[in-house]
Amino acid sequence: MKFVTYEVEGQTGLITINRPDALNALNSQVLEELDHILDEIDQSSVRALILTGAGEKSFVAGADIGEMSSFSKEEGEAFGKRGNDIFKRLETFPIPIIAAVNGFALGGGCELSLSCDIRICSENAVFGQPEAGLGITPGFGGTQRLARIVGPGMAKQMIFTARNIKAEEAYRIGLVNAIYPQNELLTEAKKMAKGIADNAPIAVRNCKKAINDGLQVDMDQAVVIEEKLFGDCFETYDQKEGMGAFLEKRKEKRFMM
Ligand code: CO8
Numbered sequence: 434m435k436f437v438t439y440e441v442e443g444q445t446g447l448i449t450i451n452r453p454d455a456l457n458a459l460n461s462q463v464l465e466e467l468d469h470i471l472d473e474i475d476q477s478s479v480r481a482l483i484l485t486g487a488g489e490k491s492f493v494a495g496a497d498i499g500e501m502s503s504f505s506k507e508e509g510e511a512f513g514k515r516g517n518d519i520f521k522r523l524e525t526f527p528i529p530i531i532a533a534v535n536g537f538a539l540g541g542g543c544e545l546s547l548s549c550d551i552r553i554c555s556e557n558a559v560f561g562q563p564e565a566g567l568g569i570t571p572g573f574g575g576t577q578r579l580a581r582i583v584g585p586g587m588a589k590q591m592i593f594t595a596r597n598i599k600a601e602e603a604y605r606i607g608l609v610n611a612i613y614p615q616n617e618l619l620t621e622a623k624k625m626a627k628g629i630a631d632n633a634p635i636a637v638r639n640c641k642k643a644i645n646d647g648l649q650v651d652m653d654q655a656v657v658i659e660e661k662l663f664g665d666c667f668e669t670y671d672q673k674e675g676m677g678a679f680l681e682k683r684k685e686k687r688f689m690m
Contacts, residue, residue: 529641531550539561552610
């Protein structure tokens with residue numbers, strides 16, 4: 434792997450986009466490596482993932498403009514589809530993913546963070562969808578996910594004006610859950626990951642699936658999805674251990690896959 438690294442610490446996996454000379458811009462190779470990394474993750478031991486960018490300046494400054502500049506219509510569509518497929522994989526990956534946005538999250542970089550479950554950022558983070566200024570639309574899910582996360586009015590404003598926003602504004606509009614000093618971001622992301630990892634892993638995965646799948650359908654169907662995933666938990670060791678610990682007034686819980 435040249436541009437994406439993966440490390441495991443306890444039950445947390447850390448994926449880093451590592452192309453700092455180009456502010457971690459997503460070219461085809463970075464996308465392929467990101468896809469490949471997801472195959473490498475041991476889903477039986479890792480319970481939370483963090484996704485970040487290398488360096489102190491940029492999470493991901495977008496898709497690679499140099500590579501895209503000479504695309505034909507067909508190549509543009511194919512690149513968009515490849516990115517969308519991988520981002521969908523992240524979005525539906527069974528393990529929760531926290532985007533630790535450590536600087537620029539522009540275009541495809543903002544879209545990458547949107548495909549994660551939770552976004553936290555550093556004080557120097559900058560979010561934006563500059564595509565309209567480059568003569569294109571967002572192509573890695575930005576028109577869809579941004580509208581679902583911050584609402585259509587704010588998403589349209591950001592996308593139509595191509596104006597970048599700073600961390601405070603991203604927090605105010607609900608794009609990020611928290612802002613930390615740059616040197617504390619990863620520590621805080623790891624703390625959050627541990628908080629997730631300490632809970633019953635199958636229950637956490639079912640929660641992710643219930644929220645994601647429920648958002649695709651109407652409320653009547655959504656509650657049925659929840660009922661099914663809720664019911665499934667009663668076949669797990671974790672449900673017996675979690676409720677048993679409460680009833681026996683034990684603090685210690687040993688959740689397993
Ligand atoms: N692509 C390629 N290279 C990039 C990118 C990028 N998106 N962003 C930065 N770089 C490179 C620069 O070219 C520069 O390289 P070099 O040193 O070789 O000249 C290096 O990173 C450092 O960048 P700067 O010197 O520009 O650093 P500054 O601190 O002056 O500026 C900015 C930082 C403001 C982030 C600036 O680099 C910038 O505006 N970058 C482009 C941001 C952008 O427009 N991103 C959106 C791209 S479009 C997109 O993501 C579409 C996604 C959907 C694709 C669907 C396909 C069909």
